[in-house]
Amino acid sequence: xxxxxxxxxxxxxxxxxxxxxxxxxxxxxxxxxxxxxxxxxxxxxxxxxxxxxxxxxxxxxxxxxxxxxxxxxxxxxxxxxxxxxxxxxxxxxxxxxxxxxxxxxxxxxxxxxxxxxxxxxxxxxxxxxxxxxxxxxxxxxxxxxxxxxxxxxxxxxxxxxxxxxxxxxxxxxxxxxxxxxxxxxxxxxxxxxxxxxxxxxxxxxxxxxxxxxxxxxxxxxxxxxxxxxxxxxxxxxxxxxxxxxxxxxxxxxxxxxxxxxxxxxxxxxxxxxxxxxxxxxxxxxxxxxxx
Numbered sequence: 001x002x003x004x005x006x007x008x009x010x011x012x013x014x015x016x017x018x019x020x021x022x023x024x025x026x027x028x029x030x031x032x033x034x035x036x037x038x039x040x041x042x043x044x045x046x047x048x049x050x051x052x053x054x055x056x057x058x059x060x061x062x063x064x065x066x067x068x069x070x071x072x073x074x075x076x077x078x079x080x081x082x083x084x085x086x087x088x089x090x091x092x093x094x095x096x097x098x099x100x101x102x103x104x105x106x107x108x109x110x111x112x113x114x115x116x117x118x119x120x121x122x123x124x125x126x127x128x129x130x131x132x133x134x135x136x137x138x139x140x141x142x143x144x145x146x147x148x149x150x151x152x153x154x155x156x157x158x159x160x161x162x163x164x165x166x167x168x169x170x171x172x173x174x175x176x177x178x179x180x181x182x183x184x185x186x187x188x189x190x191x192x193x194x195x196x197x198x199x200x201x202x203x204x205x206x207x208x209x210x211x212x213x214x215x216x217x218x219x220x221x222x223x224x225x226x227x228x229x230x231x232x233x234x235x236x237x238x239x240x241x242x243x244x245x246x247x248x249x250x251x252x253x254x255x256x257x258x259x260x261x262x263x264x265x266x267x268x269x270x271x272x273x274x275x276x277x278x279x280x281x282x283x284x285x286x287x288x289x290x291x
Contacts, residue, residue, distance in 0.1 A: 035065050036291050043289050051078050069099040073106045081278045109247050109281050116243025116277050119255045121235035121265045125164035126254025133226040135217045137233040137241050138174020138183030145179035147186050153258035155190050158232040161256045162196050171220050173204040173213040211283045214244035230254035235265035243277050247284040
């Protein structure tokens with residue numbers, strides 16, 4: 001009996017470890033080819049920038065299967081984008097009845113998007129404690145592997161942030177190698193060359209997108225015992241970065257940016273500019289893009 005219980009526990013732990021941020025693994029058990037096709041159609045519309053058509057496909061899907069949790073989550077998120085509060089509340093109410101965990105994660109997405117949109121670019125470093133990490137988002141390298149000017153500007157902002165927060169670990173994030181060196185490695189070398197202790201800088205060299213920057217960096221920060229982060233990037237990128245980190249499970253308590261294009265990015269983002277924030281957030285949440 002003891003061995004059986006041990007096996008049951010191991011199976012349960014293994015199953016729990018396989019759950020994504022969205023609380024799902026693959027298609028819902030109740031999905032059908034028809035609802036899967038509608039879900040995929042909706043996601044293609046969202047990727048193509050047509051949220052109206054995407055929501056229409058989700059409406060059709062939910063009419064056929066009112067318990068499709070992923071569809072309800074997407075409907076809540078994109079209804080929020082559209083400003084359709086009744087539709088958002090309806091989707092969230094249904095989702096809470098179907099999957100409380102996914103509903104809580106969807107709430108986190110909406111809060112993260114709101115935090116990102118409300119973020120202002122700020123060249124002044126944040127004053128934070130040792131439980132807050134610093135995440136520096138990568139940018140492309142020159143052919144010889146040196147940082148491009150925009151990345152240098154991000155690194156200068158990160159250097160100032162590191163001086164203002166001397167006990168905070170720094171995560172440099174980005175793959176996209178050039179001349180055999182990744183963005184993260186180039187960033188680490190630049191910061192260490194400016195006097196930042198090498199043991200403060202943690203290299204995340206797998207990410208090829210903002211979504212992956214946030215997901216992989218959050219894993220490192222959680223492993224280091226951090227409970228929040230300062231995001232460091234360019235002014236035209238900071239809102240997406242903040243939203244994605246928040247959705248990945250790391251609240252952002254500071255947003256430090258370079259000076260380039262600062263003034264032009266101070267006004268609130270237009271509805272069109274917000275679209276990429278919502279789309280990125282659904283990707284960071286790891287809702288299925290195709291099933």
